[in-house]
Amino acid sequence: MLATTRLFWILLLACLSPLALAERLRLVSDDWAPYVYQQDGQPRGIDYEVTTQVFRRLGVEVEWQFLPWKRCLAMIEQGLADGIVDIFQFDTRKPYLVYPTEPMSDVEFVLFQARNRRHAVTGLDDLAGLTVGTSPGYTYGAAFNDSPRFRREAAPTHEANFGKLLLGRIDLLITDRKVGRYLMRQLGLEQRIEALPWVVSRQTQYLGLTRKPGREALAQAFSEELQRFKQEPAYAAISHRYIGDIGNILNAVEQQESSTSR
Known part of the structure; x- marks a missing residue:
């Protein structure tokens, strides 16, 4: 058949x-x-x-x-x-x-943070006043994309976002969980950056x-x-x-x- x-x-x-x-x-x-x-x-x-x-x-x-x-x-x-x-x-x-x-x-968008600058984030309201690194043209869900409570700052590459996070130029970054973990391993950042458990969107x-x-x-x-x-x-x-x-x-x-x- x-x-x-x-x-x-x-x-x-x-x-x-x-x-x-x-x-x-x-x-x-x-x-x-x-x-x-x-x-x-x-x-x-x-x-x-x-x-x-x-x-x-x-x-x-x-x-x-x-x-x-x-x-x-x-x-x-x-x-x-x-x-x-x-x-x-x-x-x-x-x-x-x-x-x-x-x-x-399947994609699971989560937030990543520097281990020496942690944020207690379990929802959009907890992002108030923070700056989140994004990627141009990416869609993370209407609630995240349209929220006025925090600032979104795009970087040309995913690697650039991780660099900005380490330098403290952004508070968090958002990307797919697998993408983030893969880049952390490739860049040797597993001891300096971590993923938050809250899932922004799937x-x-x-x-x-x-x-x-x-x-x-x-x-x-x-x-x-x-x-x-x-x-x-x-x-x-x-x-x-x-x-x-x-x-x-x-x-x-x-x-x-x-x-x-x-």
Whole structure:
């Protein structure tokens, strides 16, 4: 049955878009390690490898370009790229984006602080009068984005935000839990910076494809193949290669938080 379904979507893709299997898709994203990023000029990351593997199975060649996130969003909206990796679903993006139903990964936005300048934060009200480091073009949830109680200050890179935090130029920074933990380990900051337990918001990341003839079929074929790939040992091996024990620890924390919040 699974083989029949897979063949159906591949044939449908070929029928609806004869050029889909021959063209090279231009995908854009920013440096969002460990999900997708560049190292020594080469693309890397969990979602990079997964996306590449799934498209390879579909016979679709992809080309990657890394740009600041705001520019990625502008290119997608203007139809200057074929797709964008690790984007959230919003109604305002549906006129120009098609999403596979199967997500790439989940994001959990939390706050990070310097261990020598701790803040007791369990909600937005506790941020009153503080400055929180953000990233241009990122959405952390309406409540956080629109709150007038604290100041948001953007930095060009995630690494720059961690530097500002260490120097005391911002009080806190916000980013995905896995991204923050990964950067802390890479920058050797695990003894100087820590994550707060409060979760600001949770989001799901998807591949987004610009709306063109045949893209709905391509998105569905991608979703079907991604679902299958997630059941294989190779998928778990990719995640472990980038986050290893960090991933196991974070999964345990998330399960504990989920059980205590019900």
